[in-house]
Amino acid sequence: MRMSKVVRTAADILFPFVLIFGFYIVVHGHLTPGGGFQGGAVIATAIVLLIAAYGYDAIARRITKDALRNTEALGLIAFIATALVALALGAGFFYNWLAGTGLLFGMPVGFGPNPGDLNTGGTIPLMNLAVGIEVLGALSLIVLYMLSGTQEAA
Amino acid sequence: MKRVIMAATVAVLLAGFLAPVIGLDFGEPAYTDMDEYFVQHGQEQTGGNNIVTDVVFDFRGFDTLGEATVLFVAVLGVGLVFRTLRGGET
Amino acid sequence: MIVFAAHALVVAGLVIAALLVYRFRDLLSAAIAFGVFSFLLSLEFYILQAPDVAIAEAGIGAGLTTAIYTIAVRGTQRWEETEE
Numbered sequence: 001m002r003m004s005k006v007v008r009t010a011a012d013i014l015f016p017f018v019l020i021f022g023f024y025i026v027v028h029g030h031l032t033p034g035g036g037f038q039g040g041a042v043i044a045t046a047i048v049l050l051i052a053a054y055g056y057d058a059i060a061r062r063i064t065k066d067a068l069r070n071t072e073a074l075g076l077i078a079f080i081a082t083a084l085v086a087l088a089l090g091a092g093f094f095y096n097w098l099a100g101t102g103l104l105f106g107m108p109v110g111f112g113p114n115p116g117d118l119n120t121g122g123t124i125p126l127m128n129l130a131v132g133i134e135v136l137g138a139l140s141l142i143v144l145y146m147l148s149g150t151q152e153a154a
Numbered sequence: 155m156k157r158v159i160m161a162a163t164v165a166v167l168l169a170g171f172l173a174p175v176i177g178l179d180f181g182e183p184a185y186t187d188m189d190e191y192f193v194q195h196g197q198e199q200t201g202g203n204n205i206v207t208d209v210v211f212d213f214r215g216f217d218t219l220g221e222a223t224v225l226f227v228a229v230l231g232v233g234l235v236f237r238t239l240r241g242g243e244t
Numbered sequence: 245m246i247v248f249a250a251h252a253l254v255v256a257g258l259v260i261a262a263l264l265v266y267r268f269r270d271l272l273s274a275a276i277a278f279g280v281f282s283f284l285l286s287l288e289f290y291i292l293q294a295p296d297v298a299i300a301e302a303g304i305g306a307g308l309t310t311a312i313y314t315i316a317v318r319g320t321q322r323w324e325e326t327e328e
Binding site: 029030031032033035036037072073075076079080083093094096099105107108109111114116120121122123124127128131134135138141142145146148149150 | 197198199200201202203204206207208210211212215216218219221222223225226228229232233235236237
C-alpha cells in the first residue's frame with residue numbers, strides 16, 4: 001500500500017535530514033539537550049516515515065526484523081558492558097572510568113558556562129550511543145511487529 | 155443538565171490550567187541539597203556540560219539501566235503477542 | 245506579553261485537544277487528536293524550559309504513538325461501540 005508520488009518524494013527528501021538530526025542529538029547528548037533515548041526516538045520516527053510512504057512490504061524486505069532485533073540486543077549489551085568495565089578496573093558499577101583520563105572522550109572540562117567540547121564526558125557519550133542504538137531498534141521493531149501482525153487481519 | 159455539567163467541567167479545567175500562566179506561585183521546594191550538589195559538582199566530576207544527561211547517565215545510571223531493560227522486555231512482549239496472531243511465521 | 249498569549253493559547257489548546265480525544269466516536273480521529281495533544285504538550289514543555297522532555301515527547305508522542313494507534317485501529321475496528 002504505497003502512497004502517491006508526492007508523498008514518496010517528500011519522504012525521500014526528508015529522510016536523510018531526520019536521520020542526521022537524530023544522530024546529532026545522540027552524539028551531542030552531553031553538550032546540548034537530548035540524549036540517547038530522544039535521538040533514538042527521532043531515528044525511529046524516520047523509519048516510520050519511510051513505512052508510511054512506501055508501505056510495509058517494500059520496507060520489510062530492506063529493513064528486516066532480524067537485523068533490528070540484533071541491533072537492539074547489541075545496544076543493550078554495549079550499555080551494560082560499558083558499565084561493567086568499571087567493575088574490572090576496581091571501581092563501582094557505572095563508575096565514570098573515562099572522565100579526566102585524557103583518552104577518548106576524556107578531556108577535562110572547565111566549570112561554568114562554556115561552549116563545550118565534543119571530546120569530554122567520559123563514558124556518557126558511549127552510553128548515549130549504546131542507548132540510542134537500543135531505542136532505535138526497539139521502537140522500530142514495535143511498529144514492524146504490529147504491522148506484520150495486523151497485515152492478515154485487516 | 156448533562157451539557158451544563160460538561161460546560162462547567164471544561165470551564166474549571168481551563169481556569170485551572172490557565173492559572174499558572176497568569177503567574178501562580180508554587181512555592182519553593184522543601185529540600186534542595188541534592189540538586190545543589192548536582193549543579194555544583196556535575197560538570198567537574200563527569201565532564202558533560204548538559205547536567206540532565208550527567209544525572210541520567212552518571213549519577214542515576216541504574217535508573218537508565220532499568221529503563222533500557224523495560225524497553226527490551228516491552229519489545230519482547232509485543233513480538234510474542236503479534237507472532238501468535240500471525241500464525242506459523244517465526 | 246506575546247509570550248503570555250502564546251502560553252495561554254497552548255494551554256487552552258491542550259485542554260480542547262484532550263476533550264476532543266474523549267468525545268470522538270471515530271477512533272482514527274481520536275488518534276489524530278491525540279497526536280495534536282502530544283505536539284501541543286511538547287510545545288508546553290519547551291515553553292517551561294525542559295527541552296530534553298520536549299524532544300522525547302515530540303518524537304515518541306507525536307510521531308510513534310500516533311503511528312502505533314493508527315496501526316491498532318486498522319487491525320481492529322474503526323468505530324467505538326455505543327453503550328446502550
